[in-house]
Amino acid sequence: MYNSQKTKEQNTYDAIVIGSGISGGWAAMELCKKGFKTLLLERGRDVKHIADYPTANLNPWDFKYGLNNTLKDQEMDPVQSNSYNPGTKHFYVSDAEHPYIQDQPFHWLRGYQVGGRSLVWGRQCYRMSDLDFEANIKDGIAVDWPIRYKDLAPWYSHVESFIGVSGQKENLPHLPDGEFLPAMELNYIEKHLADSLKKNEENRLLTIARVANLTRGWDHRGPCQNRNLCDRGCPFGGYFSSNSSTIPAAMATGNLTLRPFSIVTEVLYEEQSHRAKGVRIIDALSNEVYEFYSKILFINASTIATAGLLLNSVSSRFPNGFGNDSEQIGHNLMDHHSSAGAYGLHDQFKDYYYKGRRPCGFLIPRFRNLKENEGLNFKRGYNIQGHGERQEWTDLSHNLNGFGKDFKKQLTSPGDWTIWMAGWGECLPYFENQITLDNTQKDKWGQPLIKIDFSFKDNENKMMQDIQKTSAEMLEHAGFKGVEVFNYKKAGGSTVHEMGTARMGHDEKTSVLNKFNQMHNAKNVFITDGSAMTSSSCQNPSLTYMALTARACEFAYQQLKKGDL
Template sequence: MIYISDKSKKLDTYDAIVIGSGISGGWAAMELCKQGLKTLLLERGRDVKHLQDYPTANLNPWDFKLGFNNTLEDRQRDPVQSNAYTPADKHFYVSDADHPYIQEKPFDWYRGYHVGGRSLTWGRQCYRLSDLDFGANLKDGNGVDWPIRYKDIDPWYAYAEKHIGVSGQKENLSQLPDGEYLPPMELNCIERHLSESIKKNDQHRLLTIARVANLTRGWDSRGPCQNRNLCSRGCPFGGYFSSNSSTIPAAMATGNLVLRPFSIVTEILYDEQKQKAKGVRVIDTITSEVHEFYAKIVFVNASTIATAGILLNSTSSRFPNGFGNGSDQVGHNLMDHHASAGASGAHDQFADQYYKGRRPCGFLIPRYRNLHDHENLGFTRGYNIQGHGERQEWSDKVNGLAGFGKDFKAQLSTPGPWTVWMAGWGECLPYYKNQVTLDHSQKDKWGQPLLKIDFAFEDNEKKMMDDIEATCGEMLEKAGFRDVATFNYHKRGGSTVHEMGTARMGHDPRTSVLNQFNQMHEAKNVFITDGSCMASSASQNPSLTYMALTARASHFAAEELKKGNL
């Protein structure tokens, strides 16, 4: 692996600079390197090497001093991050105390500052968007029209799926296009029962196994998945896709990649005469020295909120309100899926059946609302249902049992009834007022303005949550579940960790930041392919779309560079 000396003050020039090493940044680095471009990959956090830097990957539950419980000190120091981490994966999350931000309204911003970013802790769900999604803004007038349609990204979805390895079942649904899949994982008996009941009671609904980047067979020198369900600790088997196990090693193998961790990008540098970016300014987090690096093209993949911050902090006489922000859209239209509402229940059948291993995914019920114009539900767009079925274990029963000794142990160790938990992952509309801004009066320890997040779900999302509760409860009751309980956890924005939209794609430079190739309207050699680019959120988990868009934009950028257009 090649590193730049932390003490060097030399101004280096590359063909390309990629900001951020997470899911989309790793993809950009790999694709640009494979196109023969000398590429600098900048990561603000520490290095994490595949295999050797997963310290808890093979630990047993009893190896943790306090089990999987966070301490009071953890909760006080990390009031946001500690809601997501346990002692098993705490090392892949930032410290809130060291990396503060301002919540204008409650918003949970989960972050991992290290090589690989959140590709080490993501949920691995991989779903394609359809033209129902790409055409939604134009049809109902929310946001701006996507400058692409499904046919434009279809081959790039396939390209990404074939590289990362996605296990799944084809279902031939127009609202959830099929992809290139490895053999699917298997539903267990209670999930199959629910699936059969749904199929019998509503022809427009279907329950299928989740489509995930967990390998059901060896793939590209990785895997297969061991069904340990310890993915967030880092997988020494390469059983799921991450930048660390896949794209960054592939980029390194070309000999064209230079990786520089501990490098906070503070701004993109603009060349007034050439009217394009000329490079980036970086603070070394160890030495606090400032460096400048130059390149012919720049890919910004710092993740949605951080990307907005970099753009807003990159001011010049040409861009007084932030880099490429002539539209005044940078930082606005922030979205996150809501995943608060659903239902659970227990079932008395199948007591003679159990399962083996810990499958690292659940089931999916693809979107079934607002697929047709005649529906009048009181809200626009839709949601999918994600969930899982399992038998109650000792940890589910311990608070409801009393006793001691042999009989008490037998009660605890005897599996309880089968249960299902299911909840809706719902679309959030792109509201201009949901935004990221900079607070120049408050600075971090490197002297950079703090990011301020102002976000709230509105009436459309709340009505959708009510419908999710009702339909989830209905499906469980029709399948014969007892003790059916609907819920709404009223989670804060950011809790689903699907932030997107702060530098949206669009046709018109007056109302959008990027064109159909994720290229900045106002600076042709800058590309943004992380969640910032999304013009709408759809309801599907978005990471596969980021990967496909990144591969597409990287090939376009390399070709344009070769043609002399950048």
């Protein structure tokens, strides 16, 4: 490592952002637009919008084994292969090359490239409400959120107005409406279920999902082509990703320096100023070590990696990890459960069909524990996500017999309408759900392996039972036949909503960050990825990460102007 004064000056920036995924891309754009010379560090390869989407226009038959993973894929990538297929595999890490330790089964799904998992996310965008922000203090669980909906509402609008979110306004206080593009359309069986809920179910409604898929052209992107191939990268820019939106916007300012293949191993602390002075990295290709310096630091490496980085950054001031006076870093890990639900068939409406491959399903917003004393045996709640469709030949072929023309006609005739629906449920913040570092086992760069200890507990399991019950009832009331409940019992991490390992809070003794995502113990460090979450709500969380990021960037900018950073 060569640290001459000239080299230090060349490696000094106004701001450093670690991680280029959904929140890191936002941090880079906001800081660059405010005039900060910003270094964006990504541990993986560069991925350029359109140019680096090699499978975007391929058909299933263009792949050697269709869209099926091989036995070798499953052997080499026992975790990642649960989420990828041959069309998306290149956007996921190799489990063999990037190991971690599971005390209990936990699926840590990762994409080490510029854009991170913004290339493969589900794109569902829901605001949290005061039902969520006040839940911990009302239930006496964990610590209170240091913010309320009014603090974040204008930043939700700020983000939605940039990324483009299609959706339907429903005027629900616990699921606030946003700045929406025209909504996508429910199909016939989904409309039927929606009508049934209006007639039979108090406080329940079915609406189209709110997604960052563009239903009209938007800021030189889109519109969505209804190909439903989003996770291969969209050459039309039909959905929001760092690659199609925030990173190009940051680049356009002339203030961004993007450095891929940069594994950040340590946050560097300066005793005299009580601040972070920069970061140490390993070049993933050359194994050379470099240091970079900045006035402010945004850590957006994703929940588990962010906590791992902080725990690995030890000094005489922080022997237990950077900024860890509260000893909360790594704890309170959460992920939504999405294993339980129901499925059914409807033998009517056979004169109706649909067209296109709509890239989202429907949403039944939370309807449990909206009021106190509902008499349920679990706290918090869940929303239900699902989709309706006609059975296709792959669903029917095992029950069909025949040959020739008649058999072909059977195969090409749509079957019954079906609906599949499952609950996305809140996970409580448990101190014992945590990540730690194993200093006896190292990766190929000599860094300690991350160890994850996580399980869903009694409250989540009781909630899953209720999801099965209510899902089946709603289908039966709507005339569905052969209704079956299910619980896939998926491992933690499978919903890919991990959060909570460096939570926000009022008190620096019990939390890592303040209400502006600013580290209590180092005022020029901000963390705005999922680590910051104090509770998990049941809404898909990425919109909240983006809103928190934009808000924190404005706060950092104002603090620097005042000379307080």
